[in-house]
Amino acid sequence: ETGVTQTPRHLVMGMTNKKSLKCEQHLGHNAMYWYKQSAKKPLELMFVYNFKEQTENNSVPSRFSPECPNSSHLFLHLHTLQPEDSALYLCASSHAGWERNTGELFFGEGSRLTVL
Amino acid sequence: SQQGEEDPQALSIQEGENATMNCSYKTSINNLQWYRQNSGRGLVHLILIRSNEREKHSGRLRVTLDTSKKSSSLLITASRAADTASYFCATSKGSGSRLTFGEGTQLTVNP
Numbered sequence: 506e507t508g509v510t511q512t513p514r515h516l517v518m519g520m521t522n523k524k525s526l527k528c529e530q531h532l533g534h535n536a537m538y539w540y541k542q543s544a545k546k547p548l549e550l551m552f553v554y555n556f557k558e559q560t561e562n563n564s565v566p567s568r569f570s571p572e573c574p575n576s577s578h579l580f581l582h583l584h585t586l587q588p589e590d591s592a593l594y595l596c597a598s599s600h601a602g603w604e605r606n607t608g609e610l611f612f613g614e615g616s617r618l619t620v621l
Numbered sequence: 622s623q624q625g626e627e628d629p630q631a632l633s634i635q636e637g638e639n640a641t642m643n644c645s646y647k648t649s650i651n652n653l654q655w656y657r658q659n660s661g662r663g664l665v666h667l668i669l670i671r672s673n674e675r676e677k678h679s680g681r682l683r684v685t686l687d688t689s690k691k692s693s694s695l696l697i698t699a700s701r702a703a704d705t706a707s708y709f710c711a712t713s714k715g716s717g718s719r720l721t722f723g724e725g726t727q728l729t730v731n732p
């Protein structure tokens with residue numbers, strides 16, 4: 506138990522579906538992240554939120570839409586995905602800001618997405 | 622280009638042996654971290670070493686950092702079957718936690 510919970514753990518969807526991934530952290534962190542992990546590729550940073558504000562979007566296609574209603578919750582809304590979007594999507598959290606930033610990320614267990 | 626690159630890509634050893642994994646990077650860093658990932662699970666932070674540190678220990682883990690060579694190594698001593706996992710290095714250039722991960726080393730410890 507890392508203090509970061511992701512649901513669902515597994516998701517299968519068609520290319521025309523709309524689904525959402527959810528992440529919740531109980532660590533009192535103010536920064537939250539979405540990463541994509543594909544086979545034989547390094548982790549790809551998708552989005553970063555600091556104090557609920559999006560501070561980074563790494564050229565992610567618009568079919569991925571993040572939402573951060575508060576510092577404890579992060580969503581990734583999915584629509585009209587492609588088969589190549591199949592991957593493990595990892596949520597992470599950390600302290601934000603210099604004075605509390607150890608640089609360490611706390612990851613959830615991931616949501617395994619399969620797009621048919 | 623990729624910031625952190627682990628070497629080897631895969632390593633298979635017998636229980637009780639030591640495992641050494643290496644990480645090279647290209648640009649200046651603020652700190653370097655090692656993470657572990659069991660198959661299909663999330664990453665777990667193992668150890669962080671700052672750019673002004675040369676060596677750090679945590680239990681059976683020993684990490685070294687050579688900023689002149691832009692490289693780090695992770696040594697796991699007296700390995701156990703439960704150490705079987707992928708190990709990733711990640712580098713941070715400065716403020717914030719914008720970590721850049723390598724592709725990882727898959728370690729298999731045979732009982």
